[in-house]
Amino acid sequence: MYKNQPELMKKFIYLGITIASFISPKAFAQTQELRGAWIATVINLDWPSRGSTTEKQQKELLFIFDRLQISGINTIFFQIRCEADAFYQSDYEPWSYYLTGKQGQAPEPFWDPIIFAKQEAHKRGMELHLWLNPYRVIRSISSTYPKDSTHLSVRHPTWMMPVKNTLLLNPGIPDARSYFTQLIAQLALKYQPDGIHLDDYFYPYEGMTNEDAATFEKYGAGKTIHEWREDNINLMVKDVSYLLSTEFPTIKWGISPFGIWKSGTPAGIVGLSGASVTYGNALKWLSEKWVDYIAPQLYWAIGGSQDFKSLSNWWSLQLNGRHLYPGIAAYKAEPSMTSLASLYKADEIPKQIEHLRDRQIPGWILFRAANISQTATQGLPGSLANDMNKYLSLTPSMHWKSQQKPVAVKSGNIVLQQNGYLVKWQKSLAASENDVLPRFYGLYEIPKDSLLQNEKPKLTNDKLIRITSDTFIHLPLKTDRDKSEFFITAISPNSIQSEPFQLTRQVTSIRELNNLTLTLEDPFPNPSDGELNLSYNIIKDQEVSINIYSLTGHHLATLLNRKKYEKGEYSLCFNLNSLPKPGMYLIILEGKWDRIIKKWVSY
Template sequence: MKKQLILIILLLTIPIISFAQSNNLKHEFRGAWVATVANIDWPSDFTLSTGQQTIELVQMFDSLQSAGINAVFFQIRTECDALYKSQYEPWSYWLTGKQGKAPEPYYDPLQLAISEAHSRNIELHAWFNPYRAVKKIGAYDPAPNHISVTHPEWLLTFKDYKMLDPGNPDAREFILNVMTDVLLNYDVDGIHFDDYFYPYGPKISNEDSLTFIKYNRGIKDIDEWRRDNINQLMREIYGVINTNKPFVKFGISPFGIVKNEYAGTNGFNSYDVLYCDPLTWLNEKIVDYILPQLYWEIDHELAPYKKLLPWWASLTKGRHLYIGHFSSRMADKKYKGDKAELGNQIKMNRTTENVQGSVFFSAKSIVKNWSGFADTLHTDYYKFTALPPKMDWKDTIPPLPPVDLKIDKNGNDVILDWRTPGPAADGNYPVNYIVYRFVYGEKINLNDASKIIHRTTAGESIFIENKEKLSTSEYIYLVTSIDRLGNESEGVITKFNN
């Protein structure tokens, strides 16, 4: 038997202390978009074998984890197709080079991505393009079960582009069924929509006039009807999520400018062209977060980040605000702007009230460490572990603390182990645990992420540390339980003499 060194074990209720302008943030959303359309991020080529695609995906998650990313938006539907086993849509061309062709040997990319993400304590959000059906007409042959073949009457056509008609109730129900299929059959942490609603260009004119006549729902103005078409789908999706898996997060990433008059910009008005209406989504609380794409520099002539950021931050209405950054442009070696632009934007986010984090487009800027961007995240901005921010409107009940915490010494190793507690008041168990270490006598502050030395993966209830890392003689170890939505238990502590 190992000699136990348990000196103190007790439960503490830990006060929360804010570090609003520190790199030691305990809760911050740190995301990356993984785009599969056109093989932007993954797979790098649709000709790769199953084994090669798997290796790429695993290496990609390794790189994102090393950089401090805690959430990934994994694109699973690019143009009414699927990078997962779908009941409704064909396998993606971007996966196998032929729409409708399953991977050989077979595997499920979404299931693999979920497994790889969760093994690294990274949230996996299923990213859907809700309306795009054919990115470029004639680029490749559609599968026999593609919506453009089975229900062409549900589509709107613009030059070489096709999309599902947002005003058609059958098309809307189809989108809802596609999303629900993923929600019910995969252990995703979130459902995510991007900015493609009505087309960027050419602007819609009379392509949906017959749909408006038939399905206007009593709305007289066609522009208002178009916005309501999108809003109605978002309401229905949020309702389905909350009915079936209320712990799953739902959010949208709109174009960064809604109307120029709102933030004093001089760019593209998405409200009048794309017909997206994020103010309604926030006012009606039919999203859990909003993620505007603020892809311009802080002092951009037409769309300055420094104007758009505070405007968006003023709208949150009790929902989270994450900011989309164009890292694939600003970290590119050809970028002519300030090389510190991305870092300065992260700093500005952290000093702006109601901003809970950043998401980078796209993952390759991190995975390939363009201009040292991943290194900068790892050694500076994301040096310490951060949990995604809590969503109090979803769940505030913490899990129970770990049970029977023990500390042993075995040669040069310090070993902590504990047992899983019972269910909390809401029936939920911990999904993992956080181990903190403090110098004995130091103030215990659980909001200082620099004190986190380990976050376990699911099912893990042991931590081993080499004594050679310890520089003083007495330490306090503290372990807490974490549930799926980031609620944290009271801490269990033990003292260790080196």
């Protein structure tokens, strides 16, 4: 528990777990920063419940998105191609077994996860990058599932390259390379995602022997087999780069290679040489500026022969003007998912993020979404939400992409209502084909006494309170909100902001704000699988109780019992898996003078 402001205390209480706080000035150093998380769908690591109903899968995905938003994540890397399959309606590949339980079978009732995920991510102010595995066709030949007639292994058996127990798309076959580029083109054209992201599965980590000898003999003239293999990967990267940079320039794209380029580089680093084994030579991609960013998987702690600091520092010197977003091993902070010898200390990931900010490295990506929970990973979500990502941040602008400001908001207002403020504005509209339309809108709350006459407001991260693609926002009641002015900016796909528009206040005839003694925000997430986050504002010192009732009035649980609170903002996190599921409940916050009721659904 700690103070944020001299007059207003903000206390975060997590029941049943210990939240570690690691606050430092460097925690808030970045004005723009990519704060990412991978959502893995292969073998249903993060999502979904394979073969379950559309409704359940959507609720599960929203629950993940809500948790990521709470933790300050602003970019989702959503795996939509695991084994030459599709988590979307594809012209090239069958529906994924990991989605419906049968490869090639469409979901019923029908839905397209990319369309749904993009819409919901944008509502929450998060970019959606589509994550593809480029070459894996069957991850385990000896233990797999029936393949659809449209699967690559059935349609193009001559393109296949078995290596030990894995079946790969042969990178040395030109037609196979063209096929993958066409697949990317369809994704970009159909969905216009914020980004395209490839992982590190090029040639296999198990190593190659002579599995591609016949292909090399046919296509590898004039090169050694090692030069040829690396060139195969480079040609794919170059083709995708040309496609996206010329046809879809707003789409950001990058690759996440193994974290060690070559053993011994930099000095003192010992481990597998990613560029030599997988033939994914990230330095070539950076030197040619084929990628917008690189996201090496730095899944090691600070110190030792695979030192996070040494590796991230070295990568930061290889960029050639591109961006670096190191991958961070969130799973190593969770005791149930890693050995005791490899388990991170509670402050390891905050220290890694602090180091990146100290080096002005513009972002990071956590592997993986399931490890960002309120009840695991040694308090990591609390540290992210309350300390490291205390303030919102736009993703980094890329200087080689358009710097044009989007069309500004031209009208909007803020209305005081019984349960809070309704902020609404008119969508930005293009006047000509050259205008840039916004991807998001940013809402800033700025104290009136800090605004200077005839000067533009300073749009700093500590004043940015929401990012969304919607044109309305609900804000909770606060006693000092009448002392602030609100501004909206339009935000381009490259995080360029328009001129701010000041919202007009419209006061409605309701109970005077100063007479309220407490307020309660809507439960979050809602619906939920049992996790409940409550945020409430104590406006006047008093005793407070929180109880849960069924819709029929039956008392089910007491979360707080006449606990005395001082004036301030508070947050609680509960795990309520003991409640009957599914169910709809009433959460009642009661103080000395006021009583507030909210509905909450658990599934």
